[in-house]
Amino acid sequence: MLTANQIMEINRIIQIGRLLLDEHDRYSYSFDASFGTYLPDAVVQTKHVEELAKLVKFANQEGIPIYPRGQSTSLSGGPLPVQGGIVIDLSVMNDILDIDEEDLVAVVSPGVLTSAIHKAAEEKGLMYPPDPSSSHVSTIGGNMAENSGGPRGLKYGVTKDYVIGLEVITPEGEIIQTGGRTVKNVTGYDLTKLIVGSEGTLGIITKAILRLIPKPPATATLMAIFSNLVDAGRAISNILSSGILPSKMELMDQASIIAVENYQPMGLPRDAEAIILLELDGHPLALQDEIIQAEQLCYVVGASQVKIPKNDMEKEEIWRARKLVSPAIVRIKPTKISEDATVPRSKIPEMCERLQEIKRRYQVHLVLFGHAGDGNLHPNIICDKSDPEEMERVEKAVAEIFTAAVELGGTLSGEHGIGNMKAPFMEMELGAVGLDMMKRIKKAWDPNNIMNPGKIFPEPGQKLELK
Amino acid sequence: MLTANQIMEINRIIQIGRLLLDEHDRYSYSFDASFGTYLPDAVVQTKHVEELAKLVKFANQEGIPIYPRGQSTSLSGGPLPVQGGIVIDLSVMNDILDIDEEDLVAVVSPGVLTSAIHKAAEEKGLMYPPDPSSSHVSTIGGNMAENSGGPRGLKYGVTKDYVIGLEVITPEGEIIQTGGRTVKNVTGYDLTKLIVGSEGTLGIITKAILRLIPKPPATATLMAIFSNLVDAGRAISNILSSGILPSKMELMDQASIIAVENYQPMGLPRDAEAIILLELDGHPLALQDEIIQAEQLCYVVGASQVKIPKNDMEKEEIWRARKLVSPAIVRIKPTKISEDATVPRSKIPEMCERLQEIKRRYQVHLVLFGHAGDGNLHPNIICDKSDPEEMERVEKAVAEIFTAAVELGGTLSGEHGIGNMKAPFMEMELGAVGLDMMKRIKKAWDPNNIMNPGKIFPEPGQKLELK
Structure with a gap:
């Protein structure tokens, strides 16, 4: 006061x-x-x-x-x-x-x-x-x-x-x-x-x-549909190792596809396990060639369908599917916990498996999408914060998501930050000495701890609370 | 001990x-x-x-x-x-x-x-x-x-x-x-x-x-010769604002050109005030188009000659000119002081003028080359450290180069670091508080000052010494 x-x-x-x-x-x-x-x-x-x-x-x-x-x-x-x-x-x-x-x-x-x-x-x-x-x-x-x-x-x-x-x-x-x-x-x-x-x-x-x-003077877009999540992972790896560096490479899992179809039907196949959305940018002549290469690489690993939009309107339509995921999933339940645990690219398939396991174990509604090309997935848990029993399961599931990411050589947060929410998990990733080296900087710059206190650094005994 | x-x-x-x-x-x-x-x-x-x-x-x-x-x-x-x-x-x-x-x-x-x-x-x-x-x-x-x-x-x-x-x-x-x-x-x-x-x-x-x-699957190279240094500066600006982002964009001034020609004659024009060397990388189809655009942009601002090598051997020959600058200039006098004062891109012409002025005022042998595309110039002073009278002039010239870079909104060092050599100039660029915020980090991490002591942070009264 x-x-x-x-x-x-x-x-x-x-x-x-x-x-x-x-x-x-x-x-x-x-x-x-x-x-x-x-x-x-x-x-x-x-x-x-x-x-x-x-x-x-x-x-x-x-x-x-x-x-x-x-x-x-x-x-x-x-x-x-x-x-x-x-x-x-x-x-x-x-x-x-x-x-x-x-x-x-x-x-x-x-x-x-x-x-x-x-x-x-x-x-x-x-x-x-x-x-x-x-x-x-x-x-x-x-x-x-x-x-x-x-x-x-x-x-x-x-x-x-x-x-x-x-x-x-x-x-x-x-x-x-x-x-x-x-x-x-x-x-x-x-x-x-x-x-x-x-x-x-x-x-x-x-x-x-x-x-x-x-x-960049031009962009090109591609949507590839996979009946198998693991094949989608292989497509991502193959495209990146072919020498093509997409400007975007997004993944939607089956739960995301179904949520979007229930919200605004766009003709996405509900039985597909994964969709990859890809954007290339650069010189138009280069893109003409690279987008065909990318299409072939998707088919080689078993894509059931690949769409290459021909004009800007078709491109927008395809990206709309990805943009609708967030609004679509909050229709399922009112509370959305959007995580950004990030893993090395090669660990994406394993992280997907761990996430499915967590989903089953805690019976939570987990939807997976995100920036697959850089390992920055967004597992979202859809829940109702007015239901304390459910929230207890959700808290445990979120803690396990963090643990899985760190165990796979990844990080608690790829782009959302630590804030007060993930502070209790900092030492798990950084170790006591690593965390202490950060605290020393904070203390040297802000000896009275007035700038955004209560963030990043865990208070003694602090636990994850979602309420 | x-x-x-x-x-x-x-x-x-x-x-x-x-x-x-x-x-x-x-x-x-x-x-x-x-x-x-x-x-x-x-x-x-x-x-x-x-x-x-x-x-x-x-x-x-x-x-x-x-x-x-x-x-x-x-x-x-x-x-x-x-x-x-x-x-x-x-x-x-x-x-x-x-x-x-x-x-x-x-x-x-x-x-x-x-x-x-x-x-x-x-x-x-x-x-x-x-x-x-x-x-x-x-x-x-x-x-x-x-x-x-x-x-x-x-x-x-x-x-x-x-x-x-x-x-x-x-x-x-x-x-x-x-x-x-x-x-x-x-x-x-x-x-x-x-x-x-x-x-x-x-x-x-x-x-x-x-x-x-x-x-990147391919590279393309271009060499443009200018009778006027200011025109070369305009060519650099125009190429960058055309949407082409070269992988390299190097500048050699007249003193560099003459030094190389005296060392290993390569047919470079001794009367040219500047040469720009440019490399593009990316998709081969994009490069074919962009290299022609870059050539035209050079001619538009008054390049006297533009060379586009046709094969790897010709490319190497062109880059050899740039690589020979350093060995060529140390043939003039034994001591080479290689600076890396860096200025915002738009200040390159002004920095070039300031450098010519410093060269005249202190009668030092200053040669200018470097990474023009990012403002990271390498003014090199060629001297003889066994001549104390010359070295006194050189010390003053170097101090003025730093001052000019900072006054033009640039930095003491773009890529060589501060070490003990530039430590006396830190406060000029950072201000007392900025420097203090760095010292606090050092002190928090290394309270006994054992890691590489004597570097970055100036000792009280420390001055530039070149000997």
Whole structure:
């Protein structure tokens, strides 16, 4: 709880922006797209970096928790104010979106929507590759905090690979610049890549410089249907080892196919065990050749059907199937737990088996889809959080999904982040010393633990809770 | 100086590897490809990670400096044992070089030569993109310590972009694993990308997992000759904004051209102000089209001649011109100071002007070449370190090159690292707070300052010394 004196001082600091104290206002900032509701003591909206820095300086002196927040699409609890304190609504800091065609960079404010960056870059013949599925509703600031991925990660990498410079307010309220406008920079430690993906625990990003690339002149799409999930896995391997690097390579399992067909019938075969959706991008002459190669590689391993759309409308229709998975599955039951456990590519078939086993053992409604090309699967469990008996089974199933991923040499999280949700599993993946090396950085930068406290690092005895 | 007891204990720890104490042996470890000679107290060669970890633990207790070293091709003093102590010769740790075609990764020991990784990957139809010019003589461990770049950085990025997992001995002698075999991993702070490029100040890399990509099926080369340096700059901009992303885009200035012609006449025009060398890679059909486009773009801005080699032999002949620059210029005078100040792409013409001004003002023999496509120029000053009057002018010229790069929004170092050489200039680029945030990480990880002390962070009053 903030004291009356603290509130008076915050009011004095926030001259240009707004301070929200009403319970109604604060309630809107108490949740994200994951679990739990935590009411902050105050919310600050400001576009003014210096005034925000002053606020952080004050919060650091007083030990008040600071929770930076974008559009709160986080699936792992990134922006949840789990210890009260002040939420910083960075969605209002959205003034700057400059595309520099000569330097091939974009300079952006953290509150800009990622899709707006896509659009601005494309208008100049350029591309900002990272494409989290939430890009139409999520901010670049949130994408940077969580190091978001997306389908194009396979060919182009993730958010971190495109952030080359930052303006950051440190946990002690100082404003620093990291990196710059050059792709090559080895001047000291790479603070840019340390801060991107640190989930707001090391500072507040107030501006970023993003690397852009020339937009590939053409794309080609392919949909391949398999009666057998293992054959689909082999098709993925064979295409990648043939020298073709697709821009996207998505997988839908039978449960996803049936969910989509029940929601909006698109003529997908309900008896198929898997569908692969593939996009290539590049020079049109190269694509003409490669898409035929990819088609043949699918048939060789036993695809029952391969579709190559002939025009943009047909392409969109095919990608719509993948996009409908999420809305389709929440029709089954109201609660969707979207995981992003990621395994080495060669372990995808084994991970699929482990997931089916978990589904059977705990009798949960598990749907599997995701970015198969880079091993970043999205096992989704569909459930009802008002049913405590079911949720207990779900909690156990989720814990086993994490264990399976780590045992197969993978990771707890490929692109959604740790937040408060996966914190209890950190030591399983990193070991005690590995986790301690991370904590030392946190402590050195944020000695009073005010920046997004309660995230990434597990509290003693903390357990997974889905409610 | 090590005490007799310390030497006895080190001898006890190093059972499998070798401890070198002879002055003759130690002398071979006292220099690198930069400046200065510093005799270490001892040299350890071991392939055994656990015994090396024990040694580090002991060194940490006793406060003995540890200097990891690969093949010592560093141009910034990375492996120099500037405070004595123990040099760890990691070139002997070279057993592992496994290419996994399914996961598209290579697992390597730090002592493996980078060119051996290129070769092993290519044999399986894959590619490890980073290609520092020293790759035939430098180790992957050194490349990781310095985050090496190379010509292909323009399209493919630098070493850091391909390191996804590490085994590291911490400064306190613990063995940790960071990252893993998946490209997507957001489980906690990105220690992998923090350690890569930290110049051996945060630990010793004893194993690495590198991401590979399918090898592009074809390449195409172009050489364009310009009577005017500014036109060459415009050609670079126009090609990049046309949507073509070359794999390499190299620049040679008139001084480089003349040096090569004096060394091994290749028929390059001595009156040309600049030559651009360009390589495209990808699908052969795409290249046929793009190389013609690139040729036209060069002619449009005033190239006097454009050559497109027809076969591999002709291609090699063209790239030989670029490779001869370094050996050619050291024939002029014995000492070569190779800088790697990097500027945003749009500032290349201005940087070229600033460099010509510096050349005139200090009457130094400055030769300019490098990776123009990503702003990573290599101004080289050719001098004679036995001439103190000349070296004084050279020191001033180098300091001004750094200043110019930072003033133009660039960086001190694009790919060679800071080492001891550029440490005095860190605060100019990073500011006091930025530098302090780096120091905090160093202190949190290495409280006794034993890992490569004297590097990156300037000592009070430290100045550039070239002798």
